[in-house]
Amino acid sequence: MAVVETRGLTKVFARGQVGAVLGVDLLSREGEFLVLLGPSGSGKTTLLRMIAGLEEPTSGEIRIGGVVVNALSPRERRIAMVFQSYALYPHLTVLGNIVFPLKAQGMPASEREKKAQWASGLLGIGHLLGRKPRELSGGERQRVALARAIVREPSVFLLDEPLSNLDAKLRASAREEIEQFQKKIGTTTIYVTHDQIEAMAMGDRIAVMNHGKVRQIGTPSEVYDDPADTFVATFLGSPPMNLVEIDGAVVGFRPEHLRPAGSAPSGGPSMSLRFRLGHEEYLGSERILYGTLGGGRFEGQKAVARLPSTHGRRLAPDEVAEFEISMRDLKFFDRASGTRSSPVPLS
Amino acid sequence: MSPGSPRWLGPVMLLPAIVYVIGLVGVPFVLSFFYALGDVKVGSVGWHFVGLANFRSVLENPTFRHALSNSFVFTISSQILVLVGANVLALTLKDAFRGRRFLRFLILLPWVAPVSIGSIGWKWILDSLYSVINWVLVRLHLVKPLDVPMWLGQPTLAMISVILVHTWHIMPFATVILLAGWTAIPKDIPEAAAVDGAGYFRTLFQITLPMLLPIVNVALLFGIIFTFTDMTVVYILTRGGPYDTTQVLPSLAFFTGILGSDLAEGAAISLFLVPLLAAVAWLMLRTARRAEVT
Numbered sequence: 001m002a003v004v005e006t007r008g009l010t011k012v013f014a015r016g017q018v019g020a021v022l023g024v025d026l027l028s029r030e031g032e033f034l035v036l037l038g039p040s041g042s043g044k045t046t047l048l049r050m051i052a053g054l055e056e057p058t059s060g061e062i063r064i065g066g067v068v069v070n071a072l073s074p075r076e077r078r079i080a081m082v083f084q085s086y087a088l089y090p091h092l093t094v095l096g097n098i099v100f101p102l103k104a105q106g107m108p109a110s111e112r113e114k115k116a117q118w119a120s121g122l123l124g125i126g127h128l129l130g131r132k133p134r135e136l137s138g139g140e141r142q143r144v145a146l147a148r149a150i151v152r153e154p155s156v157f158l159l160d161e162p163l164s165n166l167d168a169k170l171r172a173s174a175r176e177e178i179e180q181f182q183k184k185i186g187t188t189t190i191y192v193t194h195d196q197i198e199a200m201a202m203g204d205r206i207a208v209m210n211h212g213k214v215r216q217i218g219t220p221s222e223v224y225d226d227p228a229d230t231f232v233a234t235f236l237g238s239p240p241m242n243l244v245e246i247d248g249a250v251v252g253f254r255p256e257h258l259r260p261a262g263s264a265p266s267g268g269p270s271m272s273l274r275f276r277l278g279h280e281e282y283l284g285s286e287r288i289l290y291g292t293l294g295g296g297r298f299e300g301q302k303a304v305a306r307l308p309s310t311h312g313r314r315l316a317p318d319e320v321a322e323f324e325i326s327m328r329d330l331k332f333f334d335r336a337s338g339t340r341s342s343p344v345p346l347s
Numbered sequence: 348m349s350p351g352s353p354r355w356l357g358p359v360m361l362l363p364a365i366v367y368v369i370g371l372v373g374v375p376f377v378l379s380f381f382y383a384l385g386d387v388k389v390g391s392v393g394w395h396f397v398g399l400a401n402f403r404s405v406l407e408n409p410t411f412r413h414a415l416s417n418s419f420v421f422t423i424s425s426q427i428l429v430l431v432g433a434n435v436l437a438l439t440l441k442d443a444f445r446g447r448r449f450l451r452f453l454i455l456l457p458w459v460a461p462v463s464i465g466s467i468g469w470k471w472i473l474d475s476l477y478s479v480i481n482w483v484l485v486r487l488h489l490v491k492p493l494d495v496p497m498w499l500g501q502p503t504l505a506m507i508s509v510i511l512v513h514t515w516h517i518m519p520f521a522t523v524i525l526l527a528g529w530t531a532i533p534k535d536i537p538e539a540a541a542v543d544g545a546g547y548f549r550t551l552f553q554i555t556l557p558m559l560l561p562i563v564n565v566a567l568l569f570g571i572i573f574t575f576t577d578m579t580v581v582y583i584l585t586r587g588g589p590y591d592t593t594q595v596l597p598s599l600a601f602f603t604g605i606l607g608s609d610l611a612e613g614a615a616i617s618l619f620l621v622p623l624l625a626a627v628a629w630l631m632l633r634t635a636r637r638a639e640v641t
Binding site: 089 | 542
């Protein structure tokens with residue numbers, strides 16, 4: 001097991017900056033599940049590939065377990081990686097795939113067999129060992145890829161969007177499984193995804209990336225409740241945080257924090273405003289209300305509210321109702337830089 | 348077929364291909380069976396069934412037996428060279444580098460240039476008097492000016508020359524096939540192998556080459572058929588000489604049947620490898636189909 005650290009890690013490409021990484025400082029914790037989250041082209045996969053040794057950094061340093069590994073080949077870094085496509089060897093059986101890393105290590109056959117049994121048992125694919133990858137379902141392939149990755153007990157585990165090839169239903173259960181599995185083996189894991197639900201559900205910490213930079217790193221609740229800038233605020237959450245511009249400052253609040261008057265949890269001061277409903281989306285367990293704010297400094301600003309379906313009376317289109325927001329749920333951002341700033345008076 | 352198009356359109360469109368295959372492949376093929384089982388000579392009239400007499404006669408001919416073994420030597424050694432060489436070339440050309448397009452063009456050139464022109468070029472390169480190879484060897488003091496190798500005049504050297512020139516000629520085709528195969532292997536696979544701890548040769552021999560095998564088979568089987576049935580290089584470089592030592596079956600069939608006017612024996616010679624080639628062709632189709640599936 002080991003800690004992964006990058007210092008000023010940079011990768012620029014000759015053709016454009018899509019996927020570039022610009023001076024990333026990252027420090028994982030021992031045994032942690034760290035998620036790199038960002039939109040496509042944000043550089044998260046490039047960062048992961050540099051840690052794996054598949055991409056050479058333009059500048060900066062990568063340390064695994066305190067040792068600078070820039071000059072080491074992937075095999076010398078003792079990392080394991082699961083690819084988005086799983087990259088199973090199509091001509092080898094499941095067993096052949098799983099023991100391949102062990103063969104490369106020169107492990108004797110009897111020991112290989114034992115390890116393969118252990119890894120396939122852990123992932124529940126013991127009955128598939130004789131099959132070829134093309135005879136497996138997506139979920140089974142993903143387990144084989146995981147088994148191949150853990151079989152030699154790597155010091156770091158890298159996963160590049162391993163769930164994106166699964167259908168939605170399978171994805172939820174696979175998410176749960178990977179998380180449990182990581183807790184069981186306790187290996188430091190870096191997980192790349194563009195899916196915020198995956199990131200929130202699985203990550204011990206999330207590093208939110210955009211345009212090659214880490215915008216914020218923190219626990220799921222830190223990045224969700226206390227976004228460091230407007231990018232993080234709007235990238236996380238669905239629908240994203242409402243951002244309202246008031247006198248040079250940007251005020252943000254989550255849709256679920258904009259509630260009909262009287263339904264907010266008591267305690268702490270709150271602010272009242274009017275909400276005129278434009279249209280509504282019914283999502284089963286909740287309703288998303290799109291409308292316009294009224295009253296005071298918020299007059300005429302568009303906002304989204306999210307209410308549980310169980311909540312009281314439904315509004316008719318164009319109906320105006322009294323809403324409120326707890327003052328502590330308001331986040332303030334600097335208009336120019338987008339970063340967090342101190343609260344400005346609203347009344 | 349869409350409802351508006353006339354019923355006869357499909358068959359009519361296919362007709363030229365069918366006429367072509369029947370006229371230029373089917374008829375001569377059937378004709379050569381008749382020739383091989385009869386006593387036809389150029390200028391003779393009539394046809395008398397002689398059974399397998401022609402086959403017996405060619406089998407007793409030492410030149411034929413020599414040509415038969417030459418055909419195998421020629422095919423097997425050139426295919427080995429082609430496979431190794433084409434794989435090396437394909438591996439080199441697979442990755443992007445400056446001038447790759449130009450190099451690809453150069454490598455493809457022997458294939459697109461008419462084989463006769465290429466072979467004539469080689470005939471001069473290997474000529475007993477004007478050989479540039481010998482000129483270079485002499486200048487480098489590797490051989491004495493009066494004791495230069497006779498590339499096409501000594502039986503072993505002549506066979507080697509024929510094999511090398513043929514290899515030069517068909518290597519581009521195999522390279523293109525293998526290049527397509529290499530490009531079709533997803534980049535993730537060798538990367539996964541690298542992360543799994545495999546070095547270059549382990550990845551090559553245990554992962555990528557086995558994945559490439561169906562494509563290699565296609566290239567190999569095509570190469571075997573091209574080589575077994577080709578006589579151009581032999582005909583232009585050595586005319587089967589010296590003393591018929593570089594004769595292969597197709598060239599011997601041509602010399603016997605066309606130039607020697609013994610159509611029956613020529614046909615017997617050229618039909619000799621049909622069962623073998625049919626087996627190769629069947630294998631080829633099977634492999635090609637399997638390569639499609641996976």
